[in-house]
Amino acid sequence: MTVGNRAMSTDSVGSGGGYHRGTGTADNLRMIEDACDHSVIERLSEHAWRDRIPISGSFAITHRCNFSCRHCYVPLQDRTGQEEELSTKVVTRLLDECAEAGCLYMLLTGGEPLIRPDFAEIWIHAKRKGMILTLFTNGSLVKPEVAELLTDWPPFVVEITLYGASEETYGNVTGMPGAYKAARDGIERLLSAGLKVRLKSLITKSNRHDLQAMEDMASAYGVRFRIDAALFARLDGDRTPLSLRLTPEESVQAEFANKNRSDDWRRFYSEQERLPSLLPEDSLYDCGAGVMSFHIDPKGRLYPCVMVRTVSGDAATEGFCSAWLRIVGGMRDRRTPADWPCKSCEMRTLCGYCPGFFEFESGSEMVPSNYLCRLGQNRGKIIRETCGSARR
Numbered sequence: 182m183t184v185g186n187r188a189m190s191t192d193s194v195g196s197g198g199g200y201h202r203g204t205g206t207a208d209n210l211r212m213i214e215d216a217c218d219h220s221v222i223e224r225l226s227e228h229a230w231r232d233r234i235p236i237s238g239s240f241a242i243t244h245r246c247n248f249s250c251r252h253c254y255v256p257l258q259d260r261t262g263q264e265e266e267l268s269t270k271v272v273t274r275l276l277d278e279c280a281e282a283g284c285l286y287m288l289l290t291g292g293e294p295l296i297r298p299d300f301a302e303i304w305i306h307a308k309r310k311g312m313i314l315t316l317f318t319n320g321s322l323v324k325p326e327v328a329e330l331l332t333d334w335p336p337f338v339v340e341i342t343l344y345g346a347s348e349e350t351y352g353n354v355t356g357m358p359g360a361y362k363a364a365r366d367g368i369e370r371l372l373s374a375g376l377k378v379r380l381k382s383l384i385t386k387s388n389r390h391d392l393q394a395m396e397d398m399a400s401a402y403g404v405r406f407r408i409d410a411a412l413f414a415r416l417d418g419d420r421t422p423l424s425l426r427l428t429p430e431e432s433v434q435a436e437f438a439n440k441n442r443s444d445d446w447r448r449f450y451s452e453q454e455r456l457p458s459l460l461p462e463d464s465l466y467d468c469g470a471g472v473m474s475f476h477i478d479p480k481g482r483l484y485p486c487v488m489v490r491t492v493s494g495d496a497a498t499e500g501f502c503s504a505w506l507r508i509v510g511g512m513r514d515r516r517t518p519a520d521w522p523c524k525s526c527e528m529r530t531l532c533g534y535c536p537g538f539f540e541f542e543s544g545s546e547m548v549p550s551n552y553l554c555r556l557g558q559n560r561g562k563i564i565r566e567t568c569g570s571a572r573r
């Protein structure tokens with residue numbers, strides 16, 4: 182799929198490699214690509230792009246979670262339920278409004294979405310609206326009744342985050358005894374039910390020693406596995422997660438340690454070289470955020486993407502359509518300054534360019550992230566050394 186200047190066509194790379202876009206637009210666009218025939222995707226996306234139809238969204242229906250990972254971007258007080266979240270009635274009303282506005286692909290995420298006692302009601306409601314659904318979960322709450330629900334009302338895919346490959350690593354990362362077994366039981370329940378599952382992991386200083394074992398686990402299950410290491414600060418600015426972040430060099434080393442992943446990177450790179458941009462040259466964002474995709478948080482605030490906090494609307498009170506128009510206008514106005522360093526940067530297709538990420542790093546969408554720059558340089562170096570074709 183061509184969106185802006187990005188191609189979403191590799192299994193483990195995502196959009197510039199960003200699992201940090203784990204609840205972002207790239208995942209939804211990959212979902213569209215997987216779900217449809219290529220020519221249908223092209224037509225759908227061009228139409229959505231041209232007419233600013235919010236064809237793809239993610240909805241964090243809660244920020245609560247049964248795990249308490251230090252690396253998580255959700256602020257601590259939100260995870261424990263001290264912050265109010267939307268009622269079932271408002272969640273389902275928002276789903277109705279999204280569907281009416283043209284949303285076909287919806288990602289339900291959290292926090293841990295299965296923690297909501299009304300999850301089944303929300304899921305069935307979205308299915309009845311005809312949406313193609315993806316679920317992001319840590320897997321530990323996939324009890325028999327959840328597997329039954331998903332068998333009766335199938336997802337397009339369930340993506341489960343792995344936090345390690347042993348009870349010990351899981352305990353260190355998630356703070357929950359028995360989490361590893363619970364997650365594995367959940368994965369196996371879904372696979373036994375014949376449902377499509379993918380695994381992924383956020384690689385940090387706490388679990389990098391388990392990377393190979395996680396890969397082996399995914400391969401034993403016969404499912405896709407992808408990684409990311411680009412941790413970012415919490416939504417309230419708390420920078421605790423960054424203390425667990427691998428250096429860009431370590432992160433790239435992990436990415437290219439696996440043959441499938443390094444092949445994916447090379448393929449992604451060569452595809453990017455051929456793609457024309459559908460956006461004006463001076464657009465700050467070159468993705469689908471606020472153009473054809475969106476993110477809703479547990480309080481009903483609408484954003485162009487989970488990574489973009491500078492433009493928002495209140496979908497819960499003003500309604501989805503009105504908030505969407507606000508988002509579209511805000512993103513349309515986002516232009517680069519004349520001396521924008523990323524504009525002619527040779528690493529742009531490899532660094533995971535995202536002004537939303539810049540904002541989390543530096544407090545400004547206009548200040549490129551040194552972390553991403555180094556990721557790009559390191560990826561470029563390896564591709565150049567191994568293929569000899571990377572002009573960057």
Ligand code: SF4
Pocket residue numbers: 196199201202205206207466468469470486487488489534535536537538
């Ligand atoms: S804002 Fe960033 S994370 Fe979101 S879709 Fe765009 S590039 Fe991806």
Ligand code: SF4
Pocket residue numbers: 522523524526527528529532533534549550553554555557558
């Ligand atoms: S300057 Fe850095 S962040 Fe900007 S495109 Fe280049 S490598 Fe990416």
